[in-house]
Amino acid sequence: MELTLQLVMDCANPRLMVAFWSRALGYEPELPPGGHPTWRAYWQDMGVPAEELPEGAGETPESIVDPAGRGPRVWFQQVPEVKAGKNRVHLDLKVGGRDAPLEVRTRRIDEKVGGLTAAGATVLRVMDEPEGFYAVVLQDPEGNEFCVA
Numbered sequence: 001m002e003l004t005l006q007l008v009m010d011c012a013n014p015r016l017m018v019a020f021w022s023r024a025l026g027y028e029p030e031l032p033p034g035g036h037p038t039w040r041a042y043w044q045d046m047g048v049p050a051e052e053l054p055e056g057a058g059e060t061p062e063s064i065v066d067p068a069g070r071g072p073r074v075w076f077q078q079v080p081e082v083k084a085g086k087n088r089v090h091l092d093l094k095v096g097g098r099d100a101p102l103e104v105r106t107r108r109i110d111e112k113v114g115g116l117t118a119a120g121a122t123v124l125r126v127m128d129e130p131e132g133f134y135a136v137v138l139q140d141p142e143g144n145e146f147c148v149a
Helices: 014-025 039-045 102-118
Strands: 006-011 063-065 073-078 091-093 122-128 134-139 145-148
Touching: 006 014, 014 063, 014 073, 014 102, 102 122, 102 134, 102 145
Parallel strands: 006 073, 091 145
Antiparallel strands: 063 073, 122 134, 134 145
């Protein structure tokens, strides 16, 4: 039996999250299979009942994929409730390079953080430890915490 991993993020606005996380991870929006114009059309062709497809579902991509095929698929599942509390699981975007000098790691991390804040992320805190650890904790546009290290 083959095991694959899909990361699912509950959200209010899949379109916003697809745009943000595509940029953050270097992923691409996942196109519907079989030449279907939308995921909704694909799901309807598969026989998914209309009552199981909320209004607007599948009209734009709701998932992203690693163009190199190494990372997991990420699906943004629209839910009615808002995020409440701290994430129990979060993503670490490792861009610094563990063996690089601190000033190089810091520059790489800050560059990535700059691009992410321009795309809608918010910096929560900077962890600049005396022993040379440097990372930044952010929130995506819907408030999910993640780190750049």
